[in-house]
Amino acid sequence: MNTWSLALRNVWRNTRRTSVTMMAIALSCAGLMLFGGYISWAHLASEVHTVMISGHLQLFKEGFLEKGSGNPAGYAISNYDELRDLLLLDPVLASKLDLVTGQLIVQGIVNNSAKKTSATFAGFGCFASDIERIIRWNPYDLTEARDLAANSHLFAAKPELDDTDPEGITLGEGLARVLEVKPDELKAKERPSVELMSLPPAGGLPNMVSGTVRQTSIRALEQIDNHLVVMPIKLANELVFPGEPLHVTSLQILLKRTADIPAVQQRIAELNASHQLGIEQRTCTELNPNNVRSLGMMDMFFVFAFCIVSVVLVFTIYNTMMMGIVERTREIGAIRAMGVTRGGIVTMFVQEGIVIGLIGGTLGVALGLFAAWCINHAMILYTPPYVNVQAKLEVFCARPPTIIIASFLSCFFIALIASFFPARRASRMGIAEALRH
C-alpha cells in the first residue's frame, strides 16, 4: 500500500460523487477538445481559403495597393517573364516556391448584345492551369466545398478556364443573371458570346474583345460574384494592352509551406532592393483581413469558453473535495495524531485530485476523440462567415495533437489547483477539533 494506492481507493469511497466529478472533467476535456478541434479546422480552412483566393504572396508594382484600384492596368508590371524567372531561379527561393504565376486585373463593361444587356465588370485574366492549381491547393486534405453534394449546383464540373480555349471566359453567377446568360444556354453547342470593353491605361477609346461564356462561377463572396469575369490572361492582355507583350498587375506566388512566408518575403525584399524591381508584396492574410479577424473572434470565443469551463470545473472539483474532507474530518484528525504532517495531508488530498484529474482527463480524451469521429463522419453542413457555399463541419482534435495534450493538461491542472485549496484547508484543521468532529 503506497500513497497513490490509498488515493485511488479514497476517491472511490463515494462512487456516485466521484463519477459525477470525473464525468464533469471528462465532458469539459472533451468539450475543449472539440471546440479546440473546430478552431484548428477553422484556422486550416481559413489558410486554405485565403491561399485559394490570393496565393501565399502577391507582388504588385509600387503604388498599386494605394492607387491602383481605380486604374489597375496603369500599375501593370510589364516585365512579367523576367521577374518570374528571377524568382524561380533564385537559389534561396527555388526550394520554397511551388508556383509563380501572373494575374492581370481588368475592369470595364461587359455587353451581351444578344440580350441587349450590359454591366460593369471587375475581373482578371490568368493562366488556366495555374489558377486551377491555386484553387485546388489543399495540403491538409480538408473536405473541399466543391466536392460536397450540397454545393454541386454551385460548382461546374469543368474548370473555369482552359488553355485550349483562348476565348472561353467564366462569369460570376450574379453577373450572368444580369446579362441574362441562362444555364441552359451554357449547355448548348454554341456558347453565348459577350463583348468586353475596357479603357486603356493611358486613356483614349476603349478596347474591346469578345469572349464566349464557358460557365458561371461562385467565388464565395457575393459582391464579387455580381461583377466577376475570369478570362485567359492573353485575352485580358489583348483587352487592356492590345498588341503589347504580356502584362500583369500581380504575381501570385504559391509556396510549398505556408510557414515559409516570412523567409520568402525577406528574400524578395532583398531582391527588390538589389535589383531595383520597384515592387511591393502582400501576404494572403494581409490581402484577406476579414478571415484573420473572424479567426481572432473565434479564438476569443474559445478563450471565453475555456474560462467558463475552468471556473465551473474548479467549483465542481472543489466542492467534491470539500465534501470528502468534511466527511473525513475525524479520520484526518486520527491520521494527524498518528504522525501524518500537514504536508502529508495536503499531499494525500492533492494526490486524490490528481487521480480524479487523470482518470477524468483520460476519459475526456477518449470521449472527445469519439465525438470528433462522430462529427467528422456525420456530414454536418453549415455556411461559414464570408462565403456563400456550404462547408462540412469538421473538428481536428489531433491536428495538431497539442489540442489533445492541452485539453488534457488543462483539466488535469484545474483538478490539481481545485484540490489544493481544500487540501490545504484540511491540513490546517486542529487535530483535537478534528477528532471531536
Next chain:
Amino acid sequence: MQGRGYKRKQFLYSGLREPYRLIMPTSSSPPLVQIFEAHKDYALGRRTVHALRGLTLEIPRGGFVVMQGPSGSGKTTLLNLIGCIDHPTSGRVLVAGQDTSLLSDAELSGFRARKLGFVFQNFNLIPVLSASENIEYPLRLIGVPLAEARKRAKAMLEEMNLREEADQRPSELSGGQCQRVAIGRALVTQPDLVIADEPTANLDSATGKMIINIMHEMRDRLGTTFLISTHDPEVAVLAEQRWNLRDGILIDP
C-alpha cells in the same frame, strides 16, 4: 518491548492537595510524562472555559493508568496535551523528556509517529484499508520499508488474534475486532506511550473487558505505558493507578 528493562511498578499518591499533585516516587528511570502547572482555556463565545486548572503530574514508564471523570471534566483535554495534539494555555508538558512546546508542527508529527500510539473511542480506522494495511500505515509513516512493515503488521495481527481478518476492511469487522486492529496499529511502532480515549465506550461490556485485558497484557509483554480514559468502572478496576478528574483538576480517586 520486553527487552527494554521494563519493571512493574507500584504507584503511590503523595497527597490530596488542591490542585491534586501526582508524583510517582518509586520509578528509577525518569518519568515518561511530566506536566507542570498546565492550564488549558477555551473560548466559548464570550465566555472562557477553564478545561484544565494548573495540573501537575508525572507518569512513569510502563504504567497502566486509568483516568476517570464525568463529561467535561477535562479528560480528553489532558489526553490531547499528553498526546501532543494540543498545547496548554500555560504550563509545560514533557513527554519522553521532550518539552513539546519547543517542537514545530512537523517535528511534533514525527514525535507522535515514533513515541505515541492512539486508540480512539470510534476506532478511527481508515475504512479503505484492510486490517493488515491499517496496522502497516503508521510503520510506513516512520519510513519502515514495505516488506518489513507487512511482516510486522502480520505479526501484530497474530498477537491480536486477527490473522483470519487480515484482509478484511473495517466495515467487515465487528466493533471488538476493529478495536483490536486499532490497538495493533497503536502498538506496532513500539511507542513509549499508548493513549486510549474511551476505548470501550462503543463496545459491549464483555468486549470492552476483553479489550482492556488485551491492553493490559500488551503492557505486560511489551512494556508500553498505557493511559486510558474511561467512564466504565469495570475498566477502572483493572487499572494499577486511577486518576479522578473533575472540573480540570485531579481529585482523590
